Structures are given as structure tokens and as C-alpha cells.
Amino acid sequence: MDLPLTALKNGETGVITSTDLSLEEEQMCRHRAKKRWRKHLMTERCAKRLSDLGLTPGTKVTVVKSAPFHGPLEVTVRGSRLAIGRGMAGRILVDVER
Amino acid sequence: MSQNHFRIALAGNANVGKSVIFNQLTGLHQHIGNWPGKTVEKAEGTLHFKGYTIDFIDLPGIYSLSTFSMEELVSREYIATEKPNLVINVVDASVLERNLFFTLQLLELESPLLVALNQIDMATKKGIVIDVEKAEKILGVPVVPTVAVSGKGVYRMLETAIEVIEKKRKTEPLKPRYGKEIEERIEDLTILLGKVELKYPARWVAIKLLEEDSEVEKEVRALSPEIVAAAERMRGELEQLHGHSCPTVVTCERYHVASMISEQIQTITEPLKTPLREKLHTATTHKIFGYPIMLATVLTVFIAIFSFGDFTSVLLGDTFFGLKPAFDSVLGTGIVGELVWGGVMEGIIGGVTIALPYILPFYFLLYIFEDSGYLSRIAFLMDNLMHKMGLHGKAFIPVMLSFGCNVPGCLGCRIMETPRERLLTAFVVTLVPCAATSVIILGLVGTYVGIGWALALYIINLIIIFVLGRIAFKALPGEPTELIMEMSDYRVPHIKTVAKQTWFRLREFIVMAFPLIIAGSFIIKVAEVANLLDPITNISSPVTVVWLGLPAVTGIALIFGVLRKELTLIMLATLFGTTNFALVMTPVQMVVFTLVVMLYIPCVATIGALVKEFGWKKALLITVSEILLALFVGGIAFRLLTII
Numbered sequence: 001m002d003l004p005l006t007a008l009k010n011g012e013t014g015v016i017t018s019t020d021l022s023l024e025e026e027q028m029c030r031h032r033a034k035k036r037w038r039k040h041l042m043t044e045r046c047a048k049r050l051s052d053l054g055l056t057p058g059t060k061v062t063v064v065k066s067a068p069f070h071g072p073l074e075v076t077v078r079g080s081r082l083a084i085g086r087g088m089a090g091r092i093l094v095d096v097e098r
Numbered sequence: 099m100s101q102n103h104f105r106i107a108l109a110g111n112a113n114v115g116k117s118v119i120f121n122q123l124t125g126l127h128q129h130i131g132n133w134p135g136k137t138v139e140k141a142e143g144t145l146h147f148k149g150y151t152i153d154f155i156d157l158p159g160i161y162s163l164s165t166f167s168m169e170e171l172v173s174r175e176y177i178a179t180e181k182p183n184l185v186i187n188v189v190d191a192s193v194l195e196r197n198l199f200f201t202l203q204l205l206e207l208e209s210p211l212l213v214a215l216n217q218i219d220m221a222t223k224k225g226i227v228i229d230v231e232k233a234e235k236i237l238g239v240p241v242v243p244t245v246a247v248s249g250k251g252v253y254r255m256l257e258t259a260i261e262v263i264e265k266k267r268k269t270e271p272l273k274p275r276y277g278k279e280i281e282e283r284i285e286d287l288t289i290l291l292g293k294v295e296l297k298y299p300a301r302w303v304a305i306k307l308l309e310e311d312s313e314v315e316k317e318v319r320a321l322s323p324e325i326v327a328a329a330e331r332m333r334g335e336l337e338q339l340h341g342h343s344c345p346t347v348v349t350c351e352r353y354h355v356a357s358m359i360s361e362q363i364q365t366i367t368e369p370l371k372t373p374l375r376e377k378l379h380t381a382t383t384h385k386i387f388g389y390p391i392m393l394a395t396v397l398t399v400f401i402a403i404f405s406f407g408d409f410t411s412v413l414l415g416d417t418f419f420g421l422k423p424a425f426d427s428v429l430g431t432g433i434v435g436e437l438v439w440g441g442v443m444e445g446i447i448g449g450v451t452i453a454l455p456y457i458l459p460f461y462f463l464l465y466i467f468e469d470s471g472y473l474s475r476i477a478f479l480m481d482n483l484m485h486k487m488g489l490h491g492k493a494f495i496p497v498m499l500s501f502g503c504n505v506p507g508c509l510g511c512r513i514m515e516t517p518r519e520r521l522l523t524a525f526v527v528t529l530v531p532c533a534a535t536s537v538i539i540l541g542l543v544g545t546y547v548g549i550g551w552a553l554a555l556y557i558i559n560l561i562i563i564f565v566l567g568r569i570a571f572k573a574l575p576g577e578p579t580e581l582i583m584e585m586s587d588y589r590v591p592h593i594k595t596v597a598k599q600t601w602f603r604l605r606e607f608i609v610m611a612f613p614l615i616i617a618g619s620f621i622i623k624v625a626e627v628a629n630l631l632d633p634i635t636n637i638s639s640p641v642t643v644v645w646l647g648l649p650a651v652t653g654i655a656l657i658f659g660v661l662r663k664e665l666t667l668i669m670l671a672t673l674f675g676t677t678n679f680a681l682v683m684t685p686v687q688m689v690v691f692t693l694v695v696m697l698y699i700p701c702v703a704t705i706g707a708l709v710k711e712f713g714w715k716k717a718l719l720i721t722v723s724e725i726l727l728a729l730f731v732g733g734i735a736f737r738l739l740t741i742i
Contacts, residue, residue, distance in 0.1 A: 019346060048345060049582050052162035054196050056350040057342055068385040071482040072491065072581050078195045078357070081379075081587075083478045085490060085580030 005073065005084075005092040008063040014094030016059050019050050046088055054078040061094060103151045104263055105180075109173060109204060110188035111197055112159030113471070113586040115216045117141075118246035119188055120156040121595045123256070130602045138172050139512075147256055155182065161196070163203045165313050167515055177209050178298045183263045185209045186255070191221035191228055191243070192587070194364055198356040201237065202274045208299040211239045211271060212262055214255050218243040220587065225367040233363045238270040247592045273301075276351045279339055283308065283332040290328060294321040308333060309345045375588040382475045383585075392476055396498065403459050403502065404533065410455035418447045437623055445619030448662055449612045452503070456533055457607055460502045461600040469591035474583055481581045487564060488571025489514075490581040493523045500530035504700055505607055507532075508707035515579050521712060522574060525720055526567045528700040528708070531559055534663040535696050541667055543692045547685045555689070559696055562731065610710060611703035618661040618702050641729065646694065647736040648687050659695055660702055666695050686739045690732050698728030 002017055054077050055061060064074040066086070073089045075082050084092075110116045121128075124143025133140045141156040157176060158169035165171055177185060187204050189197040204211055215228060233241045240258045244251030261267040275281060287304035296303055298314070306314040307329035319326045333344040340347045382391055422439065429435035467473050473495055481491030492513050500507030507527040511520045531539060544552035625631060631654050638653030646652075651673040659666035674682045683691070699721055700708065708717035 018342065046580060046582065047343075048164060048349075049161075049166050051346050051349040051353075052164065052166065052199075053582065053584070054199065054353060056346065056353050058350065059353070065383070065385070067383070067388075067478055067481060069482045072478060074383065074478065074585065078193075078353075080193045080196050081585045083474070083481070083491070083581055083583045083585055085481060085485075085582065088580040088582060 001098060002093050002095055005061065005063065005075070005089045005094050006066075006086060008094065008096060010063060010065045012096060013060055013062040014096035016055060016057050016061055016092060017095050018057060018093045019047055019055055019091065047091075050084070050088065050092065053082060054080065055082075055084075055092060061092075102149060103153075104183040104260075105153045105155065106184045106186055106259060106263075107155045107157055107177060107182040108186050108188055109157045109177070109200075110159065111161055111190060111193075111200055111584075113584065114159070114188050114190040114197065115246040115592075116159060116188045117156060117599075118592050118595050119186075119214065119216065119244065119252060120154060121592075121598055122246060122249050122252050123152075124154055128598070128602075130606075133172050138168050140172075145256075148260070150260060152256075152259075161200060163200075163207065164309065165311055171313065174207065177204070177207055181209075183210065184212060184259055186212050186214055186259065188214045188216050188246075190586075191215045191218045192224050192226055194221075194226070194228065195353075195356050195360040198359055199353055202272075202352055202356055205237070205239075205271050205274055206299075206302050206305060208271070208302065210262060210269070211237075212255070212259055213237060213239060213241045214251075215241055215243040216246050218251075219245045219248075220589070223369070223373065225369045226364055227366075228364045233359075236272065236359055236362060238272045240267065240269065247590075274352065274355050276348070276355075279336060280308065280348065280351060283336065287325065287329060287332070290322075290325050291318070294318075294325070296321075304329075305348065308336070309348050310343075378588050379475070379585070382472065383478055388475070388479050392479055395472070399463050400501065403456060403463070406459055407455040407533070411451045414451050414454065415447065418443075418450070433627060436627060437620070440626070441620035441623035442616055444623075445616035445661075446612070448619065448665075449608070449615045452534075452662065453604065453608055453611075457503055457506070458600065458604055460499075461506065461603045462596065464499065464506075465596040465599045466591045469589075469596055471586055471588045474585045477581065477583060478585060487522075487526065487567030489519060489523055489526070489567070490579060492581065492583065493519070493526070496523055496527050497530060500527045500532060501536075502533055504528055504530065504532045504704040505611060505707045506603065508700075508704060508711060509603075509606070511711065518574055519579060521716060522567070522570055524708060524712065525570050526563055528704055528720060528724065529559070529563045529566065529697065531556065531696050532663065532701075534701070537664045538667050538695050539692055542679060542688050546680045546683075547688050551685075551689060555692060555696065558693070562697070562727075566727070607703075610706050614702045614706045615661055622658060622661070645729065645736075646690055646732045647740070648691055648694075649683065652691060656694065656698065660699055662703075663695060663701055666691075686736065689739060690736045693735050694728045694732040696728075697724060697731060699725055 003014070005014070008014055059077060061075050061077045064076060064081070066073045070086055072083045072085050075084060075089075108116050108120055120141060120143060123145050127145070128141060128143040130139060130141050132138065138158055143154045143156075145152045145154060155176070157173045160167070160170045160173055163170055163174040176182070185204055187201050189201060201211075201213060213233070215230065215233070218228070221228065228243075230241050230243055240262060242251055242255040242258055244255055246252065258267070262269060276284065284301060284304045287307060288300045291300040291303055303314055303318065307318065307326070310333065315326055315329075336344045336347055342350070381387055425439055425443065426435055429438055476498075477491035477494055479491075480494040484490055484493045495513060496507045496510035499510045504527060507530065508524050511523045511527065514520045514523050539552050539555055543555060625634070634657065635650050635653050638656075639650045642648045642653045642656070643650050652670065654673060655666045655669040658669040670679070671677045676682060679688065705717055705721055708720060
């Protein structure tokens with residue numbers, strides 16, 4: 001079952017299936033590009049940073065907990081501990097067995 | 099460069115103990131500056147070792163050699179174009195896989211390499227055992243285990259480094275291989291790239307083209323647009339094949355290699371009981387307990403700094419002013435003496451009584467927190483609140499700094515990833531009431547109007563920060579970046595490194611702020627001696643008296659406040675000839691005055707910091723908008739409070 005990382009319960013582990021932008025977001029990007037905003041969009045760069053930190057498709061990721069008031073998620077991946085903003089985490093799709 | 103003179107660069111992820119190694123190697127022979135034209139810090143140092151002179155350069159802590167941040171760009175530019183004799187890749191042995199990902203990129207850049215397997219003690223504690231010989235064999239470069247904090251292995255690392263540079267030791271660096279589909283395309287591109295002149299290795303450029311690296315693409319396009327077109331086509335093909343974007347596919351495969359290597363060279367046995375650092379992590383990021391712990395820690399720090407600062411500041415001030423008679427006897431009490439003492443000496447005294455008692459302990463404790471890993475936990479907890487202003491958790495750190503002094507706050511904005519966020523954070527930061535402003539809030543309003551009003555002012559200030567932060571966030575074009583941050587394990591801070599960082603920061607503050615404070619004092623003193631203060635009072639009175647409802651002399655006090663905000667209070671006392679402000683000002687006037695002081699202008703040292711980080715234009719923009727803001731808020735407050 002493919003779920004966004006934010007949907008995982010504390011302690012649950014999933015395998016990343018995608019960290020790329022969804023179609024909807026691509027449209028949003030294009031819309032913004034029309035507004036002559038900088039072409040180099042942050043979302044794209046964030047996706048790059050996520051993969052640089054080891055969140056690549058096929059990787060196991062465990063949600064440890066999330067900060068209160070819809071704060072960032074604490075995850076462990078490849079033996080390191082990361083904090084990821086909730087918006088970004090919502091774009092990471094994981095396959096989880098339930 | 100002579101035969102015994104080498105250059106070695108230290109590269110690696112953040113929080114791997116790179117700076118500690120750098121400090122162990124270079125001691126006090128360090129120079130910290132900026133990369134030309136960039137706000138990225140450049141640390142250089144020299145070591146004399148066995149008749150060799152080695153220049154070390156500590157590259158910023160990064161996770162990749164792409165273009166995500168200025169730090170990454172600067173690092174790869176340095177390695178590729180300056181060609182150091184050797185790159186020492188400092189690796190955190192306890193997070194091997196992710197660190198190897200970076201090692202692989204250094205190998206791709208074909209720089210002569212040595213791997214320092216640092217924090218090997220930490221790895222052992224985590225139940226990780228690493229086969230060093232096997233690691234050397236696989237990577238094809240020397241691997242030296244080190245424990246930077248105790249200096250263990252650093253000597254051997256140096257010896258090995260020299261052996262490698264002098265080619266007494268054979269290395270056969272690994273060439274990381276990708277999957278068949280990617281590898282074929284890399285080879286095709288490499289052949290195409292062989293025909294043009296490049297400053298980077300061709301294979302690396304080929305890989306970067308597949309990774310959609312904008313900088314590399316730009317350079318190659320200038321030489322041969324056909325190659326870029328070919329790369330674009332190949333990317334499309336790979337995306338078809340793998341179902342992910344091409345940069346992701348490349349990263350993914352590189353991680354796969356890193357993962358394979360780390361599996362081969364390390365064995366992990368999970369420790370049986372939860373170690374203390376894990377418990378500490380759980381407690382300090384706990385959804386309920388995390389906040390009181392944070393609040394208690396921050397408050398303790400501030401109370402400690404303020405009590406230490408007050409005491410030392412008075413002590414230093416008294417000592418300096420005790421010198422005045424001696425001074426007068428040399429220069430006389432004439433105009434020269436007055437200008438030198440009042441203009442120059444008082445400026446120096448003012449600077450010293452801030453820098454040593456407040457800034458020094460402030461930086462020291464800050465670096466202790468940073469080094470131990472607690473700051474990243476605070477960022478984790480505060481992320482959501484900062485998001486409301488379009489910033490993320492990391493921005494809380496410069497904001498927190500600013501409660502002590504706005505100067506480190508402004509300089510601390512560097513930790514933000516994009517220029518947009520740096521500016522936004524700086525704007526917010528300059529509105530935070532610093533220690534000096536707190537003196538006025540508490541000393542004037544707190545003492546003569548009531549502590550409740552003082553508290554109300556703080557709350558109003560926070561609301562203003564919040565509202566303006568939001569407006570600025572909406573007004574500045576661009577997208578907010580989200581928090582993506584490593585929370586590395588808690589560890590005992592390395593005091594020597596912390597002390598050195600504190601010293602460099604303090605020096606930076608002195609170099610920047612002192613000339614400004616002294617020049618400012620001098621100008622005002624000249625104005626005073628030339629009897630210009632009365633005309634200034636008259637000129638400013640439409641604003642101070644009519645619009646803000648304040649006594650006319652406050653105009654001068656506010657001008658003095660540009661130097662250092664607490665001077666407003668001192669000047670006010672001098673001008674009124676009394677320290678009992680209740681006799682000369684109404685409560686409303688005190689509140690309005692304090693409100694204006696709180697917002698009206700970043701002090702001259704802060705403006706200096708802004709100019710240094712953002713240039714004249716933006717510094718001026720922030721300054722002017724804050725003056726207008728202060729007048730606006732002050733005028734409204736005056737009218738509202740009079741009605742009440």
C-alpha cells in the first residue's frame with residue numbers, strides 16, 4: 001500500500017517508492033513559472049536534498065515520531081536520524097505492509 | 099609550491115568532527131574568512147610537521163557535491179580547480195553508509211583522497227565494527243581510523259597523508275560503477291566530452307549532466323550545446339526506463355554502491371540497553387517534556403549570561419572610568435581631551451563592556467549547545483512556529499541569538515539555506531529586543547510603570563515580529579524551504595574547538611563593531627562640542643514632541659541609541675539631570691519611548707553586520723523600514739494610550 005510518509009504511525013517502517021513531484025505539483029510549478037518566479041524551484045531542490053541524505057526509492061525508512069502541532073517528522077534512514085518538514089514528508093511515498 | 103609545501107583540504111558531512119580535526123592539526127595558526135564574494139566561511143590553517151609545511155583548508159560540512167547550497171558549490175570548485183595535493187575525507191564511522199555516499203562523489207571528482215574514519219569510538223559504542231583493511235582494499239585509498247576529540251590516529255593520518263602526496267604509497271582509487279543503462283550513457287557522454295576542454299574530469303561532468311546539474315550544464319552548453327542536448331535525450335531515456343527522475347536514479351544507484359560497500363566492511367550488533375544519549379534525545383524532543391526542557395535551558399542560559407554580564411560589565415566600566423583622571427592629566431580637559439576621551443575612549447569602553455561580559459559567554463554557550471547537538475533538537479521543536487513566518491526550525495537559532503545581541507543574530511542567518519531565507523531571517527532578527535533593549539524595557543518601563551507593562555511590551559514586540567515576518571514572507575518572491583536536517587547523536591562538546599570558535603566569533607564582532615561604535619561616538623561627541631545638539635533637538639521635535647508626545651530632549655537620546663541602545667537611557671538621565679524618570683516623564687511617555695527604542699533602528703553594529711552579509715542596499719532598506727515602523731507604532735501607541 002502506497003502512503004505518504006506522514007500517514008505512518010510512530011515506529012512504523014516503509015519502503016520509499018517515490019520522492020519526485022506529483023503531477024499536481026508539476027502543474028503548480030508551471031503555474032508559478034508563468035508568474036515569472038524563479039525557475040529553479042525550491043521543491044525540486046528539496047527533492048534533491050532528500051535523496052542526497054539517503055531518502056531514495058527502495059530505501060527503508062522508519063518514522064520515529066513527529067513534533068507536536070503538526071511539526072516535522074523524525075525518521076531514521078540508513079542508520080542516520082533526520083528531521084523532515086511535514087510538507088516535504090507528505091511528498092515522500094512509501095510502501096508499507098499493514 | 100616548493101617541494102615540502104603542501105595543501106590539504108578537509109571535506110566531509112556536517113557534524114563528523116571535521117573542525118575538531120582541523121583544530122588538532124592547526125592549533126592557533128588559523129585564519130577564518132569568507133570565500134571570495136560568498137557568505138560561506140573559509141577556514142585555513144598551517145601546520146609544520148617533520149620539516150613539511152602544510153596548509154589546511156577546512157571545507158564546509160556538506161552531504162553532496164551538487165548545487166543545493168553555496169557550500170556545496172564552493173567545495174567542489176575548490177577541489178576541482180584549486181587542486182589541493184590531497185583531500186582528507188573525514189567520515190563518521192557510526193553513520194558509514196551516508197558518509198560513504200559523499201566519499202564516492204569525491205572519488206568521482208578524481209581528487210587524491212585519504213579517508214579518516216572518525217568517531218570510531220562512537221561507532222564501537224553503537225556496536226559497529228569496521229574492517230579497515232577491507233575498506234582500504236575496496237576504496238583503493240588509505241583509510242585511517244581516528245578519534246578527533248582525543249587526537250587518536252591524527253598523527254598516523256598525517257604520516258599517511260604525506261606518504262600519499264609523495265607517492266610513496268600506491269593508491270588505486272575506486273571508480274564507482276553504476277548500473278548498465280547509466281554506465282553506457284556515462285561512457286558515451288565521456289567520449290563526447292573528450293573533445294572539449296574542461297576544468298573537471300570528463301566522467302564527473304558526464305555524471306553531473308545526467309544529474310541535471312545546472313552549473314555544469316551551463317558550462318558545457320557554452321562549449322558545445324550538442325552535448326547538453328545529448329545528455330537531455332539520455333535523461334529522458336533513463337526516466338522512461340526507471341520511472342523516476344534522472345537525478346534521483348543516479349543518486350539512488352550511487353547510494354546503492356555506498357550501501358554495498360558499507361555492508362561489506364561493517365558488522366553491527368545492536369547494543370542491549372538504551373544508551374544515555376538516546377534517552378536524552380527522546381526526552382529533549384518529547385512532545386510534552388521537550389518544551390519545558392527547552393524553556394528551562396534557554397532561560398538558564400540567559401539568566402547566567404545576564405548575571406555574569408551585569409557584574410563584569412559594571413566592573414569593567416568602573417575600571418575604565420577610573421582611568422579618566424590619569425587621562426585628563428595627560429591630555430588636559432580642553433577640547434582635545436574631551437574629544438579623545440568622550441569620542442574615542444568611551445566608544446572603546448562601550449564596546450568592551452558589551453563584547454567581553456555578554457558576547458563572549460553568549461557565543462561560548464551557543465557553541466557548546468551546537469556542538470553537543472542540542473540546537474538541532476530546538477530547531478526540531480520550533481519548526482512549526484517558525485513556519486508561520488515562512489521560515490523553518492533552523493531560523494529559531496539566529497532569533498534566539500538576537501535576544502542576546504542582534505549582531506550574532508545577523509551573522510547567524512548564514513545557517514539558512516537560501517539567500518531569500520537569510521534576508522527574511524535577518525529582518526526578523528533585527529526586530530528582536532536584544533540585551534541592551536531589555537535593559538531599557540526593564541529599567542524604564544519595568545521600574546517606573548510596572549512589570550506588567552514591561553511584559554506587555556515584550557508581547558507586543560513578538561506580535562509585531564510575527565506579523566511583519568509574515569508580511570515579508572508574502573512580499574518576497576520565492577518558495578519557502580522546508581526543514582531537512584540531520585539530528586546527529588548527542589555528544590560531549592570538544593571544549594578546545596568550542597573555545598576557538600568563540601574566539602573567532604568574538605574577534606569578528608570586535609573587528610566589525612568596534613570601528614563603527616568608535617566612529618559613531620566620535621561624531622556625536624563632535625556634534626556635542628560644536629553645540630549642534632540643541633538644533634538637533636529642535637529639528638527632531640516635530641517628530642518627538644508632536645507625533646510621539648515625548649519630551650524634546652528624547653531626540654538626542656534616540657540619536658545616541660544608534661550607537662548602542664542602552665545609551666538612550668544613559669543619555670536621558672544625563673539630559674534630564676536625574677535618574678528618577680518618574681519626575682520627568684509620564685508613564686505613557688515612558689511606554690512610547692521604550693516602544694520606539696525597541697523597534698526604531700538596528701544599532702550601528704547590527705547595521706554593520708547587515709551590510710557585511712547583505713550589502714548596503716538591503717541593510718539600508720531594513721534600517722529605513724524599521725525607523726518608519728517605530729514612528730508609526732509609537733505614534734499610534736501614544737494616541738491609544740492617551741485615550742486610556
